[in-house]
Amino acid sequence: xxxxxxxxxxxxxxxxxxxxxxxxxxxxxxxxxxxxxxxxxxxxxxxxxxxxxxxxxxxxxxxxxxxxxxxxxxxxxxxxxxxxxxxxxxxxxxxxxxxxxxxxxxxxxxxxxxxxxxxxxxxxxxxxxxxxxxxxxxxxxxxxxxxxxxxxxxxxxxxxxxxxxxxxxxxxxxxxxxxxxxxxxxxxxxxxxxxxxxxxxxxxxxxxxxxxxxxxxxxxxxxxxxxxxxxxxxxxxxxxxxxxxxxxxxxxxxxxxxxxxxxxxxxxxxxxxxxxxxxxxxxxxxxxxxxxxxxxxxxxxxxxxxxxxxxxxxxxxxxxxxxxxxxxxxxxxxxxxxxxxxxxx
Amino acid sequence: xxxxxxxxxxxxxxxxxxxxxxxxxxxxxxxxxxxxxxxxxxxxxxxxxxxxxxxxxxxxxxxxxxxxxxxxxxxxxxxxxxxxxxxxxxxxxxxxxxxxxxxxxxxxxxxxxxxxxxxxxxxxxxxxxxxxxxxxxxxxxxxxxxxxxxxxxxxxxxxxxxxxxxxxxxxxxxxxxxxxxxxxxxxxxxxxxxxxxxxxxxxxxxxxxxxxxxxxxxxxxxxxxxxxxxxxxxxxxxxxxxxxxxxxxxxxxxxxxxxxxxxxxxxxxxxxxxxxxxxxxxxxxxxxxxxxxxxxxxxxxxxxxxxxxxxxxxxxxxxxxxxxxxxxxxxxxxxxxxxxxxxxxxxxxxxxxxxxxxxxxxxxxxxxxxxxxxxxxxxxxxxxxxxxxxxxxxxxxxxxxxxxxxxxxxxxxxxxxxxxxxxxxxx
Numbered sequence: 001x002x003x004x005x006x007x008x009x010x011x012x013x014x015x016x017x018x019x020x021x022x023x024x025x026x027x028x029x030x031x032x033x034x035x036x037x038x039x040x041x042x043x044x045x046x047x048x049x050x051x052x053x054x055x056x057x058x059x060x061x062x063x064x065x066x067x068x069x070x071x072x073x074x075x076x077x078x079x080x081x082x083x084x085x086x087x088x089x090x091x092x093x094x095x096x097x098x099x100x101x102x103x104x105x106x107x108x109x110x111x112x113x114x115x116x117x118x119x120x121x122x123x124x125x126x127x128x129x130x131x132x133x134x135x136x137x138x139x140x141x142x143x144x145x146x147x148x149x150x151x152x153x154x155x156x157x158x159x160x161x162x163x164x165x166x167x168x169x170x171x172x173x174x175x176x177x178x179x180x181x182x183x184x185x186x187x188x189x190x191x192x193x194x195x196x197x198x199x200x201x202x203x204x205x206x207x208x209x210x211x212x213x214x215x216x217x218x219x220x221x222x223x224x225x226x227x228x229x230x231x232x233x234x235x236x237x238x239x240x241x242x243x244x245x246x247x248x249x250x251x252x253x254x255x256x257x258x259x260x261x262x263x264x265x266x267x268x269x270x271x272x273x274x275x276x277x278x279x280x281x282x283x284x285x286x287x288x289x290x291x292x293x294x295x296x297x298x299x300x301x302x303x304x305x306x307x308x309x310x311x312x313x314x315x316x317x318x319x320x321x322x323x324x325x326x327x328x329x330x331x332x333x334x335x336x337x338x339x340x341x342x343x344x345x
Numbered sequence: 346x347x348x349x350x351x352x353x354x355x356x357x358x359x360x361x362x363x364x365x366x367x368x369x370x371x372x373x374x375x376x377x378x379x380x381x382x383x384x385x386x387x388x389x390x391x392x393x394x395x396x397x398x399x400x401x402x403x404x405x406x407x408x409x410x411x412x413x414x415x416x417x418x419x420x421x422x423x424x425x426x427x428x429x430x431x432x433x434x435x436x437x438x439x440x441x442x443x444x445x446x447x448x449x450x451x452x453x454x455x456x457x458x459x460x461x462x463x464x465x466x467x468x469x470x471x472x473x474x475x476x477x478x479x480x481x482x483x484x485x486x487x488x489x490x491x492x493x494x495x496x497x498x499x500x501x502x503x504x505x506x507x508x509x510x511x512x513x514x515x516x517x518x519x520x521x522x523x524x525x526x527x528x529x530x531x532x533x534x535x536x537x538x539x540x541x542x543x544x545x546x547x548x549x550x551x552x553x554x555x556x557x558x559x560x561x562x563x564x565x566x567x568x569x570x571x572x573x574x575x576x577x578x579x580x581x582x583x584x585x586x587x588x589x590x591x592x593x594x595x596x597x598x599x600x601x602x603x604x605x606x607x608x609x610x611x612x613x614x615x616x617x618x619x620x621x622x623x624x625x626x627x628x629x630x631x632x633x634x635x636x637x638x639x640x641x642x643x644x645x646x647x648x649x650x651x652x653x654x655x656x657x658x659x660x661x662x663x664x665x666x667x668x669x670x671x672x673x674x675x676x677x678x679x680x681x682x683x684x685x686x687x688x689x690x691x692x693x694x695x696x697x698x699x700x701x702x703x704x705x706x707x708x709x710x711x712x713x714x715x716x717x718x719x720x721x722x723x724x725x726x727x728x729x730x731x732x733x734x735x736x737x738x739x740x741x742x743x744x745x746x747x748x749x750x751x752x753x754x755x756x757x758x759x760x761x762x763x764x765x766x767x768x769x770x771x772x
Binding site for chain 1 (some may be wrong): 606705
C-alpha cells in the first residue's frame with residue numbers, strides 16, 4: 001500500500017507561525033511524526049509527505065486542492081493520512097480538506113483530531129478521523145491508532161462501523177440487512193418506548209432551532225434598513241482575508257470600501273461555493289447597494305443603513321452562523337436599524 | 346355486540362400453470378387462460394396477455410404498476426367492496442388466500458413511475474414479490490393517446506378483476522393448508538401490557554398518486570378509523586403510481602406487516618389498541634388537518650404509543666412529523682416507520698422534514714442507492730422503459746450484461762410498512 005502523509009509547516013519542520021504562508025511542497029518518504037507512523041506501518045509505505053503552511057492552505061484552497069489531487073494521482077496513493085491535527089483549528093481544516101480531496105479521488109483518508117476541532121464537523125464525512133488528545137502530547141496514541149487502522153486496511157480487512165473501529169461517526173448512511181423486519185423492529189421499539197426501556201432510534205434527527213420571523217415593519221418609509229449578505233462581496237484584493245468557506249468573521253463595509261460609488265466597481269467575490277463570474281462583474285448582483293440607495297432616494301424606505309455586513313456562509317456551521325447573527329442583530333439594534341435584508345447565494 | 350372476526354384460510358400455491366380447467370390441487374393452481382381473459386376483458390385495451398413468472402427464473406417484469414394477492418370472501422365470492430363488489434361484508438367472515446402467488450399489473454401509465462420485479466439475481470433480494478409466483482397481466486391500450494387517468498383506472502380494475510377471478514378458483518379447493526383468526530379481543534389478564542395503536546398515512550396526492558378506500562379516491566376522504574381486518578380484507582386498493590420502491594401495493598395492504606405484528610403480539614407483549622388511516626395531501630392546510638384529526642382519532646383508543654408509517658417520501662415526511670408532534674404533545678409516544686434519502690453515497694441529510702420530538706424512528710433503508718442488475722433472459726413488458734423509470738440514473742441503459750439503476754425502481758425495495766429487512770445505519 002502506498003501512503004501519502006500530510007503535515008502543516010510546524011509538524012513538517014519548516015517553521016512556526018512565521019512559516020504559515022509556506023506554499024505546498026512534496027518531500028519523498030516520511031518525516032516528523034511520519035517517522036513514528038512509518039515504523040508502525042506493516043505492508044504500507046509513506047511514499048511522500050506533503051507539507052503546506054496553514055494560512056497558505058486556507059487562502060489558496062483552489063490551488064492546493066488541485067496540487068493535492070495531482071500528487072495523489074502521481075504517487076498512485078492507496079491511502080492518505082492527514083495530521084493528526086489535535087485541536088489546531090487551521091490545521092484541522094486543512095487535514096479535513098485533504099480528506100475531502102482524497103475522498104473525491106476515491107482514496108481512503110485517515111486523520112486524527114480533538115473532538116472540538118472545527119475541521120471535524122465539516123469534514124468528518126470524507127474520512128476516518130480518530131479522536132486524539134487536545135494537543136501533541138497525545139501524538140504517540142494518535143499515531144498508534146492511525147497506524148493500526150491503516151494496517152487493517154492494508155491487510156484488506158473489512159472496515160467496520162464507527163462504534164467498532166473508534167473513528168468519529170462520519171454521518172454516512174449505508175444499507176444493511178437486519179435480522180428482523182422493519183415492522184417487527186417498529187413494534188419492538190414501540191413497546192420499549194412505552195415501557196420507558198432503552199431503545200435506539202435508527203435515524204438521529206438533527207435538532208435545529210426554529211427561528212421566529214420578527215413582526216413586519218409597519219412603515220418602511222420611516223425605517224432604517226440594513227443590507228446583509230453571506231455571499232462574500234469584499235473590497236478588491238480581499239484585504240481582510242475573508243475566507244472562501246465558513247468564514248471566521250463578518251465584516252462591515254461601506255461603498256467607500258468598494259471604490260466610493262454605488263456601482264461597487266472595486267469589489268470581488270470571496271465566496272468559494274458559487275460561480276463568481278457574474279458578481280465579480282458587478283457586486284450589486286449579490287449585494288444590491290444600488291437598489292437600496294434608490295429605494296432611499298424615492299422615499300420607499302426611510303434610510304439605507306450605510307454599513308453593509310458581509311460574511312461567507314459556504315458550509316458554515318450552524319452554531320457559528322447563529323453567533324454571527326446575534327452579533328449583527330445587536331449592532332443593528334444599537335444603531336436604530338429596524339429592518340434588514342439578507343441576500344444569500 | 347358481535348365482534349368482527351375474520352378468518353383467513355390459506356391455500357399454499359406451489360406452482361401455477363395454464364390448463365383446460367380452473368383448479369387447485371395439491372398446491373398446483375391451474376388457470377384457464379381464456380376464461381381469465383374473458384373475465385377481465387375491456388375494450389379500452391387492444392390486447393391483454395397473461396404470463397407466469399416464477400421465483401428463480403431469469404425474468405424481469407418491467408413497468409409494474411401494482412401487485413395484488415388473490416383473495417376471496419367465502420360467503421360472498423367477492424373480494425373488493427366498493428371497487429367491483431358490493432357491501433355485504435368486509436373484515437369479518439372467512440376469506441381464502443392463495444398464498445405464494447400474486448397478480449401483477451403492468452403498463453406505461455406515467456411512463457417513469459412504474460417499477461420492476463426481477464425473479465432472480467440481486468434485484469430479487471430487494472423485492473418482496475420476487476419470491477411469489479407472479480401472474481402478470483400485460484395490457485396494451487387500444488388508443489396510444491389514452492389519458493393516464495383512464496389508463497390507470499383500467500389497469501387497476503383489470504388487476505382486481507383478475508385477482509378476484511383467480512381467487513374464486515380457491516373456492517374449488519376442498520382443503521386449506523392453514524387457518525388464522527383475526528379479532529380484536531379485549532384483554533382481561535394482561536392489562537398492564539403497553540397499548541399500541543397504529544396510524545397509517547397513505548397517498549392522496551392527485552396526479553395518479555392516490556389510493557382507494559372502498560373504491561373512493563383517498564383525496565376525497567378525511568382521516569378515519571379503520572378496523573385492521575378491513576385492510577386485510579382488501580378494503581384499500583393502490584391506485585398509486587408513485588415511485589415503486591416506497592409505495593404501498595394492494596398486496597401490502599392485504600398482508601399488512603404492521604397489523605400482522607400487532608395481532609401476533611396482542612396479549613403477549615402488547616395490547617393492540619386499534620388503528621386509523623390518514624391521507625397524505627400535498628396541501629399544507631390538509632396536512633395540518635390530517636395531523637390534528639388523526640391524532641384526535643388515535644386518542645380515542647387511549648394508547649401508550651402509536652406507530653406511524655408513511656407512504657412515498659419527501660413531502661409526506663411533513664405529515665409524519667406533524668402527526669408525531671401532535672401525538673407526543675398529547676402524551677402519546679410515537680415510533681415512525683419510513684425510509685430515508687441521504688443520496689447514493691449516503692452523505693446527505695436523510696430526511697426532508699424533521700422534528701426534535703421524532704426520537705424513535707425505524708428506517709426501511711436508504712432509497713437512493715444504486716445496484717447493478719444483470720441482463721435477464723426474458724423481459725415481460727417494456728425493457729426500453731428502464732432508463733425512464735424514476736430512480737434510474739440518467740445514463741442508465743441496458744449495456745452488455747448488466748445495467749446500473751437505483752433500488753427506487755424495484756417494487757417494494759424500501760417498503761414503508763416494514764415488510765422487508767432492509768435498514769440503513771449511520772457510520
